[in-house]
Amino acid sequence: MLSETGLYRDIASDELAPDLIAFEPAYALWSDGSTKRRWLRLPPGDRIDSSDMDHWQMPVGSVFFKEFSRDGVRVETRAIARTGPERFDYWMGAFVWNEAGTDAEFRPDGEENALGTPHDVPTSTQCGTCHNGEAGRALGFSALQLSAAGRLDQLAQDRLLSHAPSPEERFSVPGNPVVSAALGYLHANCGHCHNPNGSASPDTDMNLRLDLGQTSPTATNAYLTTVGVELQYFDGTELIYRVAPGAPEASALVERMRERGAESQMPPFATELVHDEGVAWVTDWIRSLDE
Numbered sequence: 001m002l003s004e005t006g007l008y009r010d011i012a013s014d015e016l017a018p019d020l021i022a023f024e025p026a027y028a029l030w031s032d033g034s035t036k037r038r039w040l041r042l043p044p045g046d047r048i049d050s051s052d053m054d055h056w057q058m059p060v061g062s063v064f065f066k067e068f069s070r071d072g073v074r075v076e077t078r079a080i081a082r083t084g085p086e087r088f089d090y091w092m093g094a095f096v097w098n099e100a101g102t103d104a105e106f107r108p109d110g111e112e113n114a115l116g117t118p119h120d121v122p123t124s125t126q127c128g129t130c131h132n133g134e135a136g137r138a139l140g141f142s143a144l145q146l147s148a149a150g151r152l153d154q155l156a157q158d159r160l161l162s163h164a165p166s167p168e169e170r171f172s173v174p175g176n177p178v179v180s181a182a183l184g185y186l187h188a189n190c191g192h193c194h195n196p197n198g199s200a201s202p203d204t205d206m207n208l209r210l211d212l213g214q215t216s217p218t219a220t221n222a223y224l225t226t227v228g229v230e231l232q233y234f235d236g237t238e239l240i241y242r243v244a245p246g247a248p249e250a251s252a253l254v255e256r257m258r259e260r261g262a263e264s265q266m267p268p269f270a271t272e273l274v275h276d277e278g279v280a281w282v283t284d285w286i287r288s289l290d291e
């Protein structure tokens, strides 16, 4: 039960534990319009290992939580716990709330249309498809996401990081507003699978993750592996390019973001509705590129 995880001091009265770190990534994952709350709980006195500033590791015993509400109904709360020092010593799963909202139950097999909403709760296996591409499992709690959201220095001041960020590591996503909106969006919504350690890498070498230090748009992985680059997967498409500069309608990135219900939809699961705003950001970026 969620009440046994330490997220709440008193779940029945909705009172959270006092030692949680609430956070919000600068660039969020689109989840069909769900609203979300996120927390980290560190073991007392422990710090985040930030020796590799681009790939943080949480101490053993730490737990991340993420709560989803859809159409005003709180449907599920997810947890990722580091249970030991080894690579696969993580526990990941979703808890579905009861109708009364007094507790939530672990559902390893997920649940479709939970609590009468259109929201699908993912299976525990699906968590790994997105989260295992990052050694420390955290996707929205990172130097990049939190410095863009203005929270990185606070963590350093609170002595929660083993290594303070250098000026270059206080990172903002490169480019003018049109470019940075698209690069940040692709990082958060696609980069966890589309990177050399991600679950899509056996199929395609396209890399949509932003790495710290990529301070000009043309030096980003997304730019280097999409703009004017041909697709590896031509299934179900007439298109040739991942991104055809200046031509969104000839770019597979946009085509697959607009798809839902077919195998070619991107992301391939955890969404049933096209994110019009996200499509617009990526479309505007591609249109702004020189042909």
Ligand code: HEC
Pocket: 025, 027, 028, 029, 030, 038, 064, 065, 066, 078, 079, 080, 092, 093, 094, 122, 123, 124, 126, 127, 128, 130, 131, 137, 138, 139, 140, 141, 188, 189, 192, 267, 269, 270
């Ligand atoms: C489609 C990919 C995807 C799936 C499936 C997925 N997640 Fe995530 N998750 C993300 C992304 C991306 C973020 C960060 C962005 C955000 O929170 O909006 C995230 C954030 C989180 C967070 C907050 C900590 C962090 O990484 O920033 C938790 C906790 C979490 N997910 C747990 C889970 C669990 C448990 C499951 C399975 C039941 C799951 N997730 C399934 C992509 C996914």
Ligand code: HEC
Pocket: 129, 130, 186, 189, 190, 191, 192, 193, 194, 199, 200, 203, 204, 205, 206, 230, 231, 232, 233, 234, 242, 252, 253, 254, 256, 257, 263, 264, 266, 267, 268, 269
């Ligand atoms: C849960 C993991 C996952 C996420 C998240 C994801 N993809 Fe994919 N993507 C895949 C896999 C696996 C393939 C290879 C199989 C296929 O083409 O369907 C792929 C293939 C692609 C291809 C074809 C690449 C080529 O070289 O042929 C494009 C384009 C693409 N994805 C775009 C995106 C975009 C844009 C996003 C974010 C909006 C995204 N993907 C998010 C798993 C993912």
